[in-house]
Amino acid sequence: MAAPLPLTIVRNPVALATHLAEHQMPGQRSKTAITLLRRERARRNAPMSTPPPLRERARERLLKRIDQEIEHRGGETLIEGNFGNTYLEISDRRDRLVLAHAEGWRAYGKQSARRSRLSYLWGPDDTGSGPWAVRVPGTVTTVADALEWLTPTEVKKARDKGLRVRRQGDVYAVETTPAHDGKGVLPDSHDWRPKTRHLVHQPEDGRRHRPLRLPWPVRFVAQTAYEMGRTNTRGDAD
Structure with missing residues (x-):
């Protein structure tokens, strides 16, 4: 029984193709064919990605609806910074109302970045119509405080x-x-x-x-x- 090939040969498509050809061994393939075959096997055997939890998916769908309504009304949904953007997140929920909030460093051209905040109250009205979204002070992070300020x-x-x-x-x-x-x-x-x-x-x-x-x-x-x-x-x- 032939001894197994060293791993240094098996793991290297060029070395493996050369070895198979020199020893007239079955399964002769070019280095390109070996590389493609291994890529295909890796793709087929790759573990299936796990979908995000249901709660996280529901949260992402809600944030998308909130962003769409704010943008429809001409509002900002993110704070642009020199080293990345800060996006709205759900800060509080109560009675079908949602407080969306973002806090980060906003870029101002050549000027130094400044701390910036965004807050919006989102939800339906008493008729069940909607949705609607209104901008409230950036310091507001709860539905109760937003309603207190708006009413x-x-x-x-x-x-x-x-x-x-x-x-x-x-x-x-x-x-x-x-x-x-x-x-x-x-x-x-x-x-x-x-x-x-x-x-x-x-x-x-x-x-x-x-x-x-x-x-x-x-x-x-x-x-x-x-x-x-x-x-x-x-x-x-x-």
Whole structure:
């Protein structure tokens, strides 16, 4: 029985091809054929990649939806740095609402990098429509703090009194007396139809939102948030 070939020959396609040819051994192949054969065997025998856990895949899908909505509204979804980018991550979740946050060093051309933060509140409104996303201060990292910052004082006082409050996008419908029914501030994208008791939302982007039916007397309060982009100016939140 022939002695096994040394590993130095077996592992080297050139040496193995030369040895097989010189000794007229079966299985003669060129070094190229041996290399290709081994690559093919390695590919076939490679262990199957393990898919990410279900929870991680669900998280990635949610982040993708959040990024798409923020970009649709003209917002940033990452902080660009000289040595890499920092992307939004889920910081907090509560009652179908999500707080997305990023914190990193932003590059400013030839100037020194500066610490930068991004925070957005994302979710559906009371009609189940959406999604929507609003920009809040970068220091905010929880849903509760984002809602506290976004909610007008008038709305907070109404809830403290036990009055009914509904929200459609950037408008709150607060329970009131019949004498004040339909009063308040409505952005151009909202239309109050008293005959049917429906608040209709028609955003500029043309997306349809479900009408919000309000059978009791209501007055309207507009919500504001930071405008998308690098500004501290507040504007309509939706």
